[in-house]
Amino acid sequence: MPIRLDSASSDFEQSFVALLGGKREASQEVGDVVAAIIADVRTRGDDAVVELTNKFDHTHFTAADLRISPEEIDRASARVSDEVRAALQTAHDRVKAHHEKQLPTDHIYQDALGVTLGTRWTPVDAVGIYVPGGLATYPSTVIMGAVPAKLAGVGRIALAVPTPGGQISAVVLLAAKIAGVTEIYRIGGAQAIAALAYGTETVGRVDKIVGPGNAYVAAAKRQVFGQVGIDSIAGPSEVLVIADGSANPAWIAADLIAQAEHGGGAQSILVTTEKGLADAVEAEVDRQLSLLPRQDIAREGWDEFGAVITVASLDEAAALANRIASEHVELALDDPDVILPAIRHAGAIFLGHHTPEAIGDYVGGSNHVLPTARSARFASGLGVLDFMKRTSLLRCDPASLAALREAAVTLAEVEALDGHGRSISIRLNH
Amino acid sequence: MPIRLDSASSDFEQSFVALLGGKREASQEVGDVVAAIIADVRTRGDDAVVELTNKFDHTHFTAADLRISPEEIDRASARVSDEVRAALQTAHDRVKAHHEKQLPTDHIYQDALGVTLGTRWTPVDAVGIYVPGGLATYPSTVIMGAVPAKLAGVGRIALAVPTPGGQISAVVLLAAKIAGVTEIYRIGGAQAIAALAYGTETVGRVDKIVGPGNAYVAAAKRQVFGQVGIDSIAGPSEVLVIADGSANPAWIAADLIAQAEHGGGAQSILVTTEKGLADAVEAEVDRQLSLLPRQDIAREGWDEFGAVITVASLDEAAALANRIASEHVELALDDPDVILPAIRHAGAIFLGHHTPEAIGDYVGGSNHVLPTARSARFASGLGVLDFMKRTSLLRCDPASLAALREAAVTLAEVEALDGHGRSISIRLNH
Known part of the structure; x- marks a missing residue:
């Protein structure tokens, strides 16, 4: 009840x-276990990832198995029924159409003093998308992660999906193909997060990792945050x-x-x-x-x-x-x-x-990777902006620098950063 | 050299x-120390914060001292010279003018199927801004944190600033006043982050914590992430x-x-x-x-x-x-x-x-809280969007739900989530 x-x-x-x-x-004390796994992957690379994967997923992989080949993806994709293929395409197209509207625009302008200020958006170079495996398979999560990344202009989109017992869903592989994923690794857990964050001989290092996972995945994301960006702790x-x-x-x-x-x-x-x-x-x-x-x-x-x-x-x-x-x-x-x-x-x-709600999980068009555990107080669902970053641009000419000099030098002195003030004054003392 | x-x-x-x-x-092993501090603040509230503050900052505070009163802020502010006051106002006005342009717009539209999709932005209710104290004082950081929060529409903007030996900068207090800070606490370190994240009798709980800090502050932000949002690990x-x-x-x-x-x-x-x-x-x-x-x-x-x-x-x-x-x-x-x-x-x-670069630290108008340690690969400087979150809106009518039914139910079945499919079909079986 x-x-x-x-x-x-x-x-x-x-x-x-x-x-x-x-x-x-269950509040699992997984922090120490995860820290040891991350250290192991950083030290031993593929060897550690293979060992941990075979141990946790009950597989018999070698390093050569970690990345799924294009041929295997094609073969598996071909086995998916036309009905499922059409449903994936509908989901993809609707998610793409909605997320396209999230693409930000750069904005560069000159203010009254003659200072040029700007905001410029650029994509993250490489991202990792974690997709849980095991009890169920989640092709929809592949689409929700990869489509906004692709739209953002991310060059490398790597998927990590655990394959307990070596089983991988053909539908997940087809979803990845449709959504523009560039690499798929059959790895999971903290070892997958560590491999994506630090790279191994086989697993290419990424700049940001997104997607839901279990307590080990969440702890690993928390620990690698800073080395890479993460979306949230789901x-x-x-x-x-x-x-x-x-x-x-x-x-x-x-x-x-x-x-x-x-x-x-x-x-x-x-x-x-x-x-x-x-x-x-x-x-x-x-x-x-x-x-x-x-x-x-x-x-x-x-x-x-x-x-x-x-x-x-x-x-x-x-x-x-x-x-x-x-x-x-x-x-x-x-x-x-x-x-x-x-x-x-x-x-x-x-x-x-x-x-x-289920219509939004699949084909509504909005993203289904959303803030949980009361984090909607401060966080948003996955979107195009999660795969981009903003660079500020600033340009003064001699006149605008002179106009700003007094205020800047005054504040530098308050903060006891004389060198800051001098870097401004030296350009105007002539 | x-x-x-x-x-x-x-x-x-x-x-x-x-x-x-x-x-x-220095790669300090501060994780365990910080975890103990956070647990202590969660358990004992003000008592823990007062003890830790007096220990680390060499002060003699009681709980009644933790929050700086409006009278003290006014008295201190009055002591600041006109020159510094004018410089702060210039910094504030220029940062505000630039960040105003970052305010996002909601976007709600209907697609060809008749589905209404929307993106709606709302402010975070309450944020904490950490401003380092000690060797130097950083009124400019107060402005860089509080101005975009205020523009975003954040209702409560709390400042945490440590006061070693009990000393607090009058300029920091004036900057907070100019920038619209609603609460100032003379606390620092991991105990300040814990108090802001979980709340105590005196320190109001916030939803997100931003701002730079030392290794203890960084470790504390990493550990409370999820309970609250954070900007980055600086x-x-x-x-x-x-x-x-x-x-x-x-x-x-x-x-x-x-x-x-x-x-x-x-x-x-x-x-x-x-x-x-x-x-x-x-x-x-x-x-x-x-x-x-x-x-x-x-x-x-x-x-x-x-x-x-x-x-x-x-x-x-x-x-x-x-x-x-x-x-x-x-x-x-x-x-x-x-x-x-x-x-x-x-x-x-x-x-x-x-x-x-120093012109951007103070009065250029762009934000000076920026991604460090190679995190510009995936992260952006502080801005208005850090103090807001995006909610997706979705609305189907019977016709558009019917149009999407087949694809959604197909994908629900692939994912073995029959209940998902049924929640769609039940609305159309009549």
């Missing part, structure tokens, strides 16, 4: 804070559905189940102004779960992490949504635009009764 | 790689000057000294096509250093970390610049625009003979 809260009850604040602070991942996925009496309980139940079936701590929360809807949704979740082929994970997730919260008004719902700062927020309302401006912290917002 | 390299010599590549990989900071400052025969050796020398006087591993590198200029600059650095009031730090930095590299062409200089990916790049050339497009990795570029 999910937790049930009512904002009118006297212990609500306490229960809500407990819900917010609840741990959804946690379990989550959805918050805000619904009023206009919502269809069966549809809401389906969305809550869709989130819970990710497992691994994924969380589904319903906030509603209608107690009747809350009851009906809970009953519907039970009913639909019993019809789901792989119901165990979803049921366990719903029972352990699910929550149903009744509130007095949509304003109250929006206030709670901002405190939860959920990765996904659904507004299951006839007129979602009314409360949209009040929801300030969310990775993505899905508006109206006909926008289930 | 700085290291001298010539790109034509047979061992150049080896020496250059050694220069790139050289450690400029290292020592650095400049790369690219000059040809048109450059004035005395001016270049002054710029190299200005960088070296930061100390703490700051690095100055000259890359030039003219051996004669290289010699003249080295001689000028010696001469000017002997005239600098506080020459010890600058001389030590130049001797230990400085480098002069002669190359055959400006193309070669640009290629080296991209490998160095320096925080600051000066193009001391008559026509810097010729090689500007070839310099892809740099925090900021200063163009022409009359744009010393």
Whole structure:
């Protein structure tokens, strides 16, 4: 049974804070293990990566196996059905069309003093995209990572995907091909992150690593941050559905189940102004779960992490949504635009009764790599800007330098950096 | 003596790689110490912050002293000279005018299928800006952090500044007042980062922490990343000057000294096509250093970390610049625009003979919090976007959901997420 809260009850604040602070991942002490793996990969390169991969993924690879050959990619891709191929192409095309609009423009101008100021965007040279393997395969995540990188102008797009037991999804390989990935390595875990960050004989070093992963991958990303850029430290996925009496309980139940079936701590929360809807949704979740082929994970997730919260008004719902700062927020309302401006912290917002979160996972066009674990308070979903960086340009002529001299030299003196002031004055003393 | 390299010599590549990989900071094993400090602040709040502050900063504070009162800020501000006040105001106004142009615009549109897609930007609610104290005071860093935060619409802008021996710079307090800082805490080190990230009785919790700091601050930022956002893990400052025969050796020398006087591993590198200029600059650095009031730090930095590299062409200089990916790049050339497009990795570029890097530190208008330690390969200087986040909006109607159904359900099945597919189909089965 999910937790049930009512904002009118006297212990609500306490229960809500407990819900917010609840741990959804086993807090694993993996930092030391990961540090040792990174040190090993830096020292021994391919030898370490091969050993660790064979140990954790139960494979029998040599260094020559680490990078998947173009021939293997082509052979595997050819096995994918036309239906799946078309679906991947649709996802690719829609994600590309939307992300194209994120491309920034340079801006260079001269101000009234004659100083030229500019902002120039350039792509990162090489990026690594981590795609989890194992229980499930995620071709959609390949597209969500590679398409914005390609649009940004990244030259090398490397994919790391673990292949437990040596199995690799043909659909993942086809997705990589469609999305413009330039290299695919069958490696995972902290050893994959270390190899991408520092390079080995076989694995080309990249400048930035993005994508979700387990606790080892997250710890490794944290430790290599600085050596390379990273997108975020990802946690379990989550959805918050805000619904009023206009919502269809069966549809809401389906969305809550869709989130819970990710497992691994994924969380589904319903906030509603209608107690009747809350009851009906809970009953519907039970009913639909019993019809789901792989119901165990979803049921366990719903029972352990699910929550149903009744509130007095949509304003109250929006206030709670901002405190939860959920990765996904659904507004299951006839007129979602009314409360949209009040929801300030969310990775993505899905508006109206006909926008289930799952449509955004695949073919909506927006990115599905989104901030989790309340990080929508400060972070954004993956996009083109994650694969670019901004350089400032500044140009003075003698007149504008002279006009700025006094203020600059005064501040340099305050900061006891005389050499700074002198580097300005020396150009004007003549 | 700085290291001298010539790109034509047979061992150049080896020496250059050694220069790139050289450690400029004592590699301190501070991770465990910092973890203990963070845990202590989380557990004991103000008590821990007060104890740690008094221990490290040699003060005698109680919890009531941690936050600087508006009266103290006003009193201190009143003591600042009119000249310094005017210089701060100039810096503020120019930084504000430039950063205003970085404000993003929302973009919401409907595609051919009738799907509404949107990108909406909102400010972070509360940010913390760390400003180093101690040897020097940095009012300019207060402005560089707070102005873009204020422009972004951040409601709470908290400043943390350590006050060794209880001393605080009146200019820092005035800068904070001018820039719109809402709270100032006299705390530093890992305890300041922990207090901002988790909150204490006195220190308000923030959502993101930015600004430079020492090894303890950097380690603390790395450890709290996820709980809050951070800008980067900062290292020592650095400049790369690219000059040809048109450059004035005395001016270049002054710029190299200005960088070296930061100390703490700051690095100055000259890359030039003219051996004669290289010699003249080295001689000028010696001469000017002997005239600098506080020459010890600058001389030590130049001797230990400085480098002069002669190359055959400006193309070669640009290629080296991209490998160095320096925080600051000066193009001391008559026509810097010729090689500007070839310099892809740099925090900021200063163009022409009359744009010393120091002008950008104070009153150029661009930000001086820039990526260090080769991170310009993937990171940007501080700006308005660092204080905002992007939420995706998605809205389907029955027709567009129906149009996308097949591709989405197909991909959900490939990923073994049946519940995802069902959440789409259930809305269309009627």
